[in-house]
Amino acid sequence: MRSIPFYLVTGFLGSGKTTLLKRLLDLYADQKRIAVIQNEFAAGNVDGTELKQTGKSFEILEINRGSVFCVCLLSDFRKSLTELMDSYKPDLIILEATGLADPIAIGQLLQAQELRNRLYLEHVWCIADATSFIQMEANVTRMAHQVRVADTVILNKTDLAEPETIDAVAARITNINPHADIVNTSYCEHPLPKELKNIKRSKIAKGNLKEVLELRSEDRPDISSAVVRTTRGISRENLTRFIATFESQTFRLKGFVNLTDKSMVSIQSCFGVTKVKSVSPFASPTELIAMGSGLNPDNFKSCFNRYIE
Secondary structure, X not given: OOOEEEEEEEEXXXXXXXXXXXXXXXHHXXXXXXXXXXXXXXXXXXXXXXXXXXXXXXXXXXXXXXXXXXXXXXXXXXXXXXXXXXXXXOOEEEEEOOOOOOHHHHHHHHHOOOOOOOEEEEXXXXXXXXXXXXXXXXXXXXXXXXXXXXXXXXXXXXXXXOHHHHHHHHHHHHHHOOOOEEEEOOOOOOOOOOXXXXXXXXXXXXXXXXXXXXXXXXXXOOOEEEEEEEOOOEOHHHHHHHHHHHOOOOOEEEEXXXXXXXXXXXXXXXXXXEEEEEEOOOOOOEEEEEEEOOOOHHHHHHHHHHHOO
């Protein structure tokens, strides 16, 4: 039975993980049989929908309602991963972990009896948002853990940060993980090699696994999530009002929304910085996901419904 390379993409909410994954698919999906595992904290499929818009051929397994590295899901995740390998027989597997994941448990996953001879950790990318990393990392331990297990830290959104801020973030990352390579990017334009075989093998796999196994994973974060799904359209004006109501209350707001003029937009909001972009409509209901501390899911849904015409 052949051993399958396993790639992990981590990074806090809105840092750019899906953007990097789209780049990986664009580069390698025509060369390899790729299986993607997309892990979402909330019960939504927004990121999976975005990936499918690439038109690339790949198999996707969506695991929602929590982090796959949480003890409450780890056993089920191992089972799902085994079934994926048996049914699809991929050349490689890429896991995009939820932004709220604490990936320290990657060690437990690699050591699981049913997986240890079937896959190996090839590389870990961590996406760090240059504009918010310092402020958030001081209060969110799992962000430091994401950096701690990384082989490459992609310091993203450097076009939006001041040079001194970028230097401070890079210094903090080096302090957390002096072995990681740091690449400064905008829109995750990381200079990936044309051949997967030229990506440097994971340092964890080379000998740091014992050290990672000794670290303690954090419990489920005290962050609420809310999801809106509807087949009814909303006007651009009311959508703008709705976003203004919640963007300051949420760490993350994202999704695809059908408008009353029969057009569709994608929404990407991270810590109050919001981008609304027109996209080609496709046959899908509106799906909008929000995550934040103290967010009231019922209030989020009822507010959106009040703005629907």
